[in-house]
Amino acid sequence: MGMDNNNLVEVENLVMYFPVTAGIMRRKVADVKAVDGISFYIKNGETLGLVGESGCGKTTTGRCILRLYEITSGKITFDGVDISKLNKEQMRNMRRNMQLIFQDPFASLDPRQTAGSIIGEPLQVHKLVKGQEYKEQVAELLKMVELEPRMSVRYPHEFSGGQRQRLGLARALAVRPKFIVCDEPVSALDVSIQAQIITLLLRLKQELNLTYLFIAHDLSVVRHISDRVGVMYLGRMAELTRSDELYDNPLHPYTQALLSAVPIPDPAVDRQRKRILLSGDVPSPIFTPGGCHFHPRCSVAMDVCKDQVPEFKDVGNEHWVACWRV
Amino acid sequence: MRLIPYPPGVIMGGEVIFKGRDLLAISEAEIRKIRGDEIAMVFQEPTTSLNPLFSIKTQLSESLILHRDMDKEGAAEESVKLLKQVGIPDAERRVNNYPHQFSGGMQQRIMIAMALTCNPDLLIADEPTTSVDVTVQAQLLDIIDRLRTEYGTAVIIITHNLGVIARYVDRVNVMYAGRLVESGETGALFAQPMHPYTMGLLSSVPRLDLPRKHELFVIGGQPPNLARIPPGCAFHPRCQFAIDRCRQEIPELEEITDGRHSACFRSRELPELVGK
Ligand SMILES: Nc1ncnc2c1ncn2[C@@H]1O[C@H](COP(=O)(O)OP(=O)(O)OP(=O)(O)O)[C@@H](O)[C@H]1O
């Protein structure tokens, strides 16, 4: 993967299996191979997008980087530190630098806490402020996400979906992180509100010099917000490159099919496009196919694809792809 | 479809004309017959319309026997054929499975098969693809589209996905706060929206075919609260073109040009206003 001082996050051969148990003895009968050996890096100040079908392992990847799971194997480096080696105390300090925002901020906000205390809590937990400063900081954070300081006395249910996403973001920003995992932050929002949050995320990244891992289903949204995009399929990375390159020159058959499936909101353009139809469904992450995970649905699969895993390699200009055909 | 539970839902007025008859004026027995027979509906959540206790064959057959006067054997055969049509592999075997044995995308396909057991004149698809992935979404909508061309079924797609609209529909009705604000033929509407809400919507979504760094247009404010709809045009608090009249009077949906309707006092000047 090549060590580079400019990388904030480095993921090497990350594997995350969840055991499937059965019976009253909770005997392990199989593994869900949620993440099955992926490597990539995120540079300081960039946004790396992560796309792929439901269940392909995007959220799990994000949570592993934050070390919310004990990983099965592999190595995760954050800011030059191998975080899998950190003890609890060290990890708690490290976590200040890395935050998470989710699709449904309401589920993560305590309904009995006011907006102000939700946002201010991390400041107190990490002992970042004293007395008088506290109120000022909360007001400052609210302004940062374009809410009004007077809203700090309200409860989560008094906010709309888009406003709650702003609250979640303000809370994440309270500890002045370097890195935020944004897991489907706009997927549940009304189209008109999506644009508001995307624009806010882009502005904050610029102003606060943040680095994002941006996870989403919607390829158009991911391309818009990300500098580079990784495409996952069934626990593995199929392709990863600059956003423009991915959309102009997709090399993996799965990426090509995925892009062609996205309808463009302009009939004049969309009805001229060439379509690649994928047959079948995504296989189960428990009984994964041998060789390249995509081969059962791939129209150009060869014999080698059925039993040998293609290497994920750089084919030039930081365009990474895992396909025997390339 | 008269499926809104009463209470609390009440239809306050109006007409729903289907094949020349007002669906709001007919008896409960008559509407029930139309529902399964002439109008079919595909919902967002497949689990709401598939019965977990019966095999797919049983459920499809039952409807075929009822609506198409088939015998048991014929219905069983037709069930397999329908599953094949909606792209379920290994249909002969899978027809004996129960709903939970299928993935979400497959359940959606089965639901479409279910809707087709009655050869409907009208298929209403309510956000048929929100819970599935883009590749599956494309498969499902292609199936619906093929059925439309093959059997001449009329289709209503209810969605917030502008890409789906652009790809699959002939005519669009845009709704805001419980009212139609614009309607027209798809190509014309996308090329030249006539209501500020439609216009904002179209330029607020990122697009794969445009340069990446283009700035999104942001419609400010919050989506309308239906319990507290503002006076005048419901969109006026979020509209950059609002004038005094918009705050007082509700604009009616009226024909602006051939086949193009909009509910905005400023529709006719809009192209010029946007130019500025
Ligand atoms: N805590 C867990 N225990 C067991 N299995 C899990 C757990 N978390 C995730 N999985 C499984 O791991 C796989 C990957 O899940 P993950 O949530 O990472 O997918 P995703 O790409 O984020 O999907 P989505 O787009 O639907 O959010 C899925 O099959 C999921 O069911």
Ligand SMILES: [Mg+2]
């Ligand atoms: Mg997820």
